[in-house]
Structures are given as structure tokens and as C-alpha cells.
Amino acid sequence: MLKLDGCRIANGDFALSADMEISERSTVAVIGPSGAGKSTLLEAIAGFRDLERGKISWRGRDLTDLPPGKRPVAMLFQDGNLFPHMTALQNVGLGLRPNGKLSPDEVAEVDAALARVGLPDMAARKPATLSGGQQSRVALARVLVQRREILLLDEPFAALGPALKVEMLDLVRELAAETGTTLMMVSHDPEDARRICRKAILVAENTALAPQATVDLLNDPPPALRSYLG
Amino acid sequence: MVGRAQPVNPWPGIGAAALVAALILGTLLAVALRAEAGRGLGPADWAALRFTLTQATLSTLLSVALAIPVARALARRRFRGRSVLIALLGAPFILPVIVAILGLLQVFGRSGWISDLLGLAGLPPLRIYGLHGVVLAHVFFNLPLATRLILQGWQEVPSERFRLAAQLGCDGRAIFRLIEAPMLARVVPGALAVIFALCLTSFAVALTLGGGPRATTLELGIYQAFTYDFDLGRAALLSTLQLTLTVAAGYAALRLSRGDGFGAGLDRAIRRWDGGAVWTDVAWIALAAVLLLLPLSAVVLSGLSGLARTPVILVNAALISVAVAIASTVLLLLLALPMAAAIATGRKGLVELSGILGLSASPLVIGTGLFILIRPLTDPTAWALPVTAMVNAVMALPFALRILLPAARENVQRFGPLAQSLDMRPFAFLRRVMIPRMRAQIGFAAGLGAALSMGDLGVIALFADAEIATLPLQIYRLMGAYQMQAAQAGALLLLLLSMGAFWLLDRGGRWHVEA
Numbered sequence: 001m002l003k004l005d006g007c008r009i010a011n012g013d014f015a016l017s018a019d020m021e022i023s024e025r026s027t028v029a030v031i032g033p034s035g036a037g038k039s040t041l042l043e044a045i046a047g048f049r050d051l052e053r054g055k056i057s058w059r060g061r062d063l064t065d066l067p068p069g070k071r072p073v074a075m076l077f078q079d080g081n082l083f084p085h086m087t088a089l090q091n092v093g094l095g096l097r098p099n100g101k102l103s104p105d106e107v108a109e110v111d112a113a114l115a116r117v118g119l120p121d122m123a124a125r126k127p128a129t130l131s132g133g134q135q136s137r138v139a140l141a142r143v144l145v146q147r148r149e150i151l152l153l154d155e156p157f158a159a160l161g162p163a164l165k166v167e168m169l170d171l172v173r174e175l176a177a178e179t180g181t182t183l184m185m186v187s188h189d190p191e192d193a194r195r196i197c198r199k200a201i202l203v204a205e206n207t208a209l210a211p212q213a214t215v216d217l218l219n220d221p222p223p224a225l226r227s228y229l230g
Numbered sequence: 231m232v233g234r235a236q237p238v239n240p241w242p243g244i245g246a247a248a249l250v251a252a253l254i255l256g257t258l259l260a261v262a263l264r265a266e267a268g269r270g271l272g273p274a275d276w277a278a279l280r281f282t283l284t285q286a287t288l289s290t291l292l293s294v295a296l297a298i299p300v301a302r303a304l305a306r307r308r309f310r311g312r313s314v315l316i317a318l319l320g321a322p323f324i325l326p327v328i329v330a331i332l333g334l335l336q337v338f339g340r341s342g343w344i345s346d347l348l349g350l351a352g353l354p355p356l357r358i359y360g361l362h363g364v365v366l367a368h369v370f371f372n373l374p375l376a377t378r379l380i381l382q383g384w385q386e387v388p389s390e391r392f393r394l395a396a397q398l399g400c401d402g403r404a405i406f407r408l409i410e411a412p413m414l415a416r417v418v419p420g421a422l423a424v425i426f427a428l429c430l431t432s433f434a435v436a437l438t439l440g441g442g443p444r445a446t447t448l449e450l451g452i453y454q455a456f457t458y459d460f461d462l463g464r465a466a467l468l469s470t471l472q473l474t475l476t477v478a479a480g481y482a483a484l485r486l487s488r489g490d491g492f493g494a495g496l497d498r499a500i501r502r503w504d505g506g507a508v509w510t511d512v513a514w515i516a517l518a519a520v521l522l523l524l525p526l527s528a529v530v531l532s533g534l535s536g537l538a539r540t541p542v543i544l545v546n547a548a549l550i551s552v553a554v555a556i557a558s559t560v561l562l563l564l565l566a567l568p569m570a571a572a573i574a575t576g577r578k579g580l581v582e583l584s585g586i587l588g589l590s591a592s593p594l595v596i597g598t599g600l601f602i603l604i605r606p607l608t609d610p611t612a613w614a615l616p617v618t619a620m621v622n623a624v625m626a627l628p629f630a631l632r633i634l635l636p637a638a639r640e641n642v643q644r645f646g647p648l649a650q651s652l653d654m655r656p657f658a659f660l661r662r663v664m665i666p667r668m669r670a671q672i673g674f675a676a677g678l679g680a681a682l683s684m685g686d687l688g689v690i691a692l693f694a695d696a697e698i699a700t701l702p703l704q705i706y707r708l709m710g711a712y713q714m715q716a717a718q719a720g721a722l723l724l725l726l727l728s729m730g731a732f733w734l735l736d737r738g739g740r741w742h743v744e745a
Binding site: 068077094 | 654
């Protein structure tokens with residue numbers, strides 16, 4: 001269980017409060033108006049933002065003071081998820097060995113991950129020679145080898161076309177189910193939230209509310225969400 | 231609460247900055263303590279101060295006044311070779327001063343090309359030594375720089391404004407009043423301040439073309455106090471005076487200037503519709519091209535004949551220069567890369583410091599201070615080459631930081647979070663992300679540092695004894711001994727070495743670079 005206990009997250013002169021529990025292996029959407037603090041919430045869980053107060057714990061272990069790389073969290077950002085000067089193999093390999101060289105076994109593991117996301121022959125390619133969808137798949141292969149228990153998506157597929165985005169989200173859901181990963185994803189599209197996530201967190205008016213059933217939230221939205229959904 | 235971890239470790243950069251600050255402040259302190267202020271300024275010192283200010287003022291005004299029509303012509307004309315010419319305008323920045331001086335002597339000297347022509351017409355030859363020679367050399371170096379600075383102002387005027395002016399039927403005069411005059415009012419003060427500061431500290435020009443009671447700058451005075459009288463107290467006093475001037479001028483330049491002279495994007499020609507007199511533009515561009523290219527071709531032409539019989543003494547000096555340039559470039563990168571990385575993580579204080587370094591940049595003053603510090607311990611001449619390499623690196627540091635910093639910031643911002651979430655350690659981030667992704671900028675900075683060091687004729691003149699010399703110093707000595715042909719061969723060799731070093735490193739950095 002991921003627990004945010006009386007958290008207050010500062011971001012400049014804006015602060016977000018969060019107090020919630022997210023059960024393991026669940027898939028949760030994070031929805032709300034732009035600028036409400038959806039990314040801030042994810043960044044705090046990943047360790048990129050300090051808490052003013054409160055604590056974050058995972059399976060009873062306190063994460064609050066851990067740097068991002070030491071948390072059981074993998075995150076995909078809106079952009080900059082791959083190093084452009086490295087091959088797909090090297091990029092995925094960083095998930096296993098961020099500071100050293102890959103052993104032959106690890107190379108085999110990277111190859112398997114690339115095959116799993118549907119890019120069996122692309123190991124030597126650099127991101128610039130891959131399509132947007134293929135680049136997303138490389139980033140997902142890296143998440144796969146990272147074996148972190150929580151995956152946070154801060155709209156990494158926003159630049160893809162609608163069909164491709166659905167394809168990627170389906171792949172993410174499949175992978176998360178296979179590996180038992182807890183998934184949280186920021187979503188601007190209520191349909192994405194409905195399709196993928198049974199639960200949703202509403203972020204509005206400086207507060208992140210505890211997860212509730214996505215269907216209920218979207219069918220009977222509170223005022224802040226209603227004006228956003230239109 | 232934990233402080234937010236950074237993808238790069240700022241401490242090596244802070245350490246590098248502290249070292250540089252200690253070097254500069256330590257030498258300044260040594261100079262200040264040694265200065266014999268009680269003695270006051272003698273008539274010769276006042277003359278040096280007056281001459282320094284006079285030549286810098288004249289050089290600056292002439293360079294900028296001539297640069298305005300040249301930049302205007304370049305901004306509104308498109309022709310074959312335009313981008314080559316604009317790139318060439320960047321060349322004097324890394325051109326060894328002594329090479330340019332020899333070229334200028336070939337063209338404007340007493341037995342130069344123009345004097346020969348005048349002689350055919352029965353006129354007396356030109357005299358290049360003294361104030362007008364110093365000013366001529368400074369215009370040669372700074373007209374191109376001023377042109378680039380001002381051209382940048384023209385390029386930054388949105389093209390919509392020229393379109394609007396054309397729509398309204400404005401003629402050239404109206405366009406000048408509406409668009410160009412306000413732009414110039416914004417750009418010219420910065421160009422004036424930068425060039426004034428550069429003219430204050432150009433030692434080698436005064437050394438070769440100045441001299442005597444009527445044409446001695448403060449820096450030349452420092453050098454003479456050292457070499458002729460060995461009067462350290464006077465050298466230190468003049469250093470203090472020089473330092474006051476350069477810090478004031480440098481501060482003004484920092485305040486007034488906005489861009490850098492070697493930015494990209496200068497090859498876009500502005501489309502405008504007012505026509506204007508083509509021939510005046512052609513004349514201005516031709517004038518600038520001739521002023522730039524004539525001395526350079528003179529160096530190449532006169533050097534070629536002697537190059538085959540290059541004296542051994544020049545070859546030895548060239549080897550020394552290459553070694554000094556390599557050491558200086560390595561040191562430059564060891565200082566600049568960690569500093570750029572530290573500044574990119576938000577260490578604002580270092581930015582300020584690097585600005586201050588630029589302000590107090592007078593190699594002669596630092597050299598004087600080092601000499602005062604080293605002399606009680608050991609023989610300073612034994613340290614001539616390491617000191618030269620070190621001072622060259624420190625002088626090139628502000629430029630290198632300007633080149634490296636935007637790329638370092640971009641990499642930290644764009645890839646820092648990913649590296650942190652992957653648990654990549656700072657050293658791995660530097661080695662696997664920063665350095666590979668900044669190769670082009672590192673190559674450019676290294677090329678600049680190597681070329682500047684190769685051509686430097688400053689602190690080495692203070693420290694070297696008769697046994698040892700870098701190539702620029704050896705050329706200067708040959709000139710002093712009236713061995714002009716050997717000096718010209720050396721100048722061509724030096725030109726090839728410094729331009730070659732720049733080209734090699736800059737190219738090497740951009741080799742196979744991808745986005």
C-alpha cells in the first residue's frame with residue numbers, strides 16, 4: 001500500500017495537500033483541471049519535490065527522505081524519457097545499470113524486454129531514427145527492466161496521435177498487470193481514465209482527494225471537475 | 231527536510247572556482263601590497279595613463295563608427311560569400327596579435343605595400359609606429375567584432391517591422407529613424423564598452439607598435455618597469471592603476487552589453503524593400519573585407535618564401551607553444567566543465583564570480599602578482615611556461631563558460647530528472663550524458679582556448695629569459711633583431727598552428743554529433 005500521510009507539497013507559492021492510501025497493484029488515474037497540481041503530486045511521490053510536512057510510505061517503509069533513484073518508483077515524464085545520444089539497448093540498459101557496463105546476461109534481459117514491447121530488432125537504433133510510438137516502447141522496456149513496484153506516468157504519450165496513445169496505454173496496462181506494478185497516471189482525457197483505471201484521484205482546489213471509483217467520479221463530478229469537463 | 235539532490239555534483243565546480251578566485255585575488259593582493267603608493271605617480275606614469283585612455287578612446291570610436299555602415303550593408307545585402315565573410319569576421323578574435331601586426335606592417339609599414347605605392351608617386355612612406363599604428367591595429371581587431379555585435383542587433387529586429395515600414399512607404403531615411411536608430415541606441419553602448427575594455431588590455435599591440443615616452447600604455451609601462459629597470463614597486467603601482475581602469479571598464483561592459491559576438495544565426499539576411507544605394511553598401515563591405523584580408527594575405531605571402539628555411543629556433547619555439555597550448559587547454563576544460571555543471575545546478579554565485587574574472591582579466595597584472603609571489607621562493611623564469619599555460623587558461627575561462635553554460639543548463643534541466651530516477655550517480659551523469667552531449671561546445675571552447683594560448687604574447691614576456699620562448703615571443707625577438715624574413719616565416723607558422731588547433735578541436739567536437 002502506498003500511503004500519503006498528511007502531506008503538504010510546496011511548489012513555489014502554491015501548495016497541495018494529500019492524505020490517501022493507494023492499494024497495491026491498483027491502477028489509478030489522476031484527473032483535474034490544468035494547473036491544479038497533478039504533476040506536483042506525482043513528483044512528490046517520485047522524490048522530486050520536498051514535503052513541507054507529512055510522510056510518504058510504501059508497504060510500511062518510509063520513503064520521505066529517500067532520493068528519487070532509491071525509491072521503488074519509476075516515472076515517465078512528458079518528454080526527455082530517452083537519452084538521444086544512446087541506442088535503444090543502452091537506454092534500456094540504464095534501467096539495470098545506471099552507472100556501469102552491462103553483463104552478457106543483462107544484455108539478454110534488455111533484448112527480452114525490447115522484444116516484449118514489440119521492438120525485437122531495434123536494439124542498435126537511436127531515438128531519432130525511431131517513431132514516436134517506438135520511442136515510447138523503448139521507454140516502457142526500460143521501465144520493465146527497472147522492476148520498480150510503482151509506475152508513475154506524467155502524460156508521456158501526450159504527443160502521440162489518439163490511436164497510438166490508446167495502443168500505448170493498453171500496453172502499459174498489460175505490462176503493469178503482468179508484473180504486478182501499481183500504476184498512477186495523470187490523464188487529461190476522461191475516456192482514458194475510464195478505460196484503464198478503476199479508481200481515480202481528483203486534484204482540485206489545492207487538494208488531492210483519495211481514490212474513488214472512476215465511473216462515479218466522472219458520472220457525478222463535483223463542481224470543480226464539472227467546469228473542467230464542460 | 232532533505233535538500234533536493236542534484237544530478238551533478240556541484241562541489242568540483244565550486245572547488246575550481248575557488249582555485250581561480252584564490253589565484254586572481256592572491257595575485258591582486260600581492261600587487262597591492264608591493265605597490266609603492268607613497269611615491270606617487272611620476273610624469274611618465276601620467277603620460278602612460280593618458281596614452282592608454284587616448285588610444286583606447288580613439289580605437290573604440292573608430293571601430294564602432296566604421297562598423298555601423300558595414301553591419302548595415304551586411305544586414306541588407308545578400309551575395310555569394312556573405313556567410314564566409316561573416317564567419318571571417320570572427321577570425322581576429324583568435325588570431326595571434328603578433329601575426330596581425332606583421333601583416334599590418336607588410337601593408338601599412340614603412341617599407342610596406344602602400345608605402346611602395348606612395349613611393350612610386352614620389353610621396354613619403356607611411357609611419358606606422360606610435361599612436362596611429364596602435365589605433366590601426368586595434369581597429370583591425372575590433373572593427374570585425376563591432377560589426378558582429380551590431381549586426382546581431384539588426385538581425386534581432388523582427389522582419390515584420392521592415393514589412394510594415396515598406397507597407398507604409400517609408401524611405402531609407404524614415405526606416406533609419408523609425409527602426410534602426412532605436413536599435414543602434416540599444417546596441418552601440420554595449421559594443422563601445424566591450425571594445426574599450428579590450429583596447430585597455432591589449433599588451434602585444436602596444437609592445438610592438440607603441441613604445442617611447444609618447445606611446446607607452448600602462449601595461450607596456452609594467453613590462454618596462456620589469457624588464458628594463460626591474461622596479462617591482464613601480465610595476466605594482468602601475469598594475470594597481472591598470473586594474474582600476476579595467477575593472478571599471480569591464481563593469482561598464484558587463485552592464486551595457488547583452489549578447490556575445492560569436493553567437494550563431496548571423497547569416498540570415500533581412501528582406502527589406504527600401505532599396506537604398508547598392509554601391510555605398512558594396513563599398514563598405516569591400517572596405518571591411520580589404521582591411522581584414524589584406525594583412526592576412528600579406529602574412530601568408532611573405533611567410534611562404536621563408537617557411538621552407540624555418541630556423542631551428544622557430545621550430546623549437548613552436549614545439550614549446552604547442553605544449554603550452556595543450557596544457558592550457560586541458561587546464562581550461564578541467565576548470566570550465568565542472569564550473570559549468572555547478573552553475574547549471576543553480577549555483578548563482580559562480581556566475582557572478584565568472585563575471586568578475588572577466589572584469590579583472592589583465593594577464594600582465596596577474597603575471598606581476600605571480601612574479602612577486604614566486605620570487606622569494608624560487609627563480610620565476612623556471613616557471614615561465616607553467617605560469618603562461620595557467621594564466622592563458624584563466625583568461626579563456628569566461629569565454630569557455632559562456633560557450634558551455636547554455637548546453638550544460640539544457641542537459642541538466644532536460645535529463646536531470648530521468649538520471650535521478652534511474653539512480654545514476656553524478657560522475658556517471660557527467661561521463662555518459664553531459665560530456666557526450668556537449669561535445670560540440672567542448673570542442674569549440676577547447677579550440678578557442680588552444681588558439682588563444684598559442685598566440686598569446688603577454689605574461690610570457692615578463693617571465694621568460696633568453697633561453698626559452700614561445701613562438702609569439704620568438705617572433706617578437708626576431709622582429710627586434712630586424713630579422714624580418716624569419717619573423718614572417720614564424721608568423722605564418724603561428725597562424726597555421728593556432729588556426730589549425732582551433733579547426734581541429736572545433737571539428738573534432740562536432741564529428742558525428744547527433745541531436
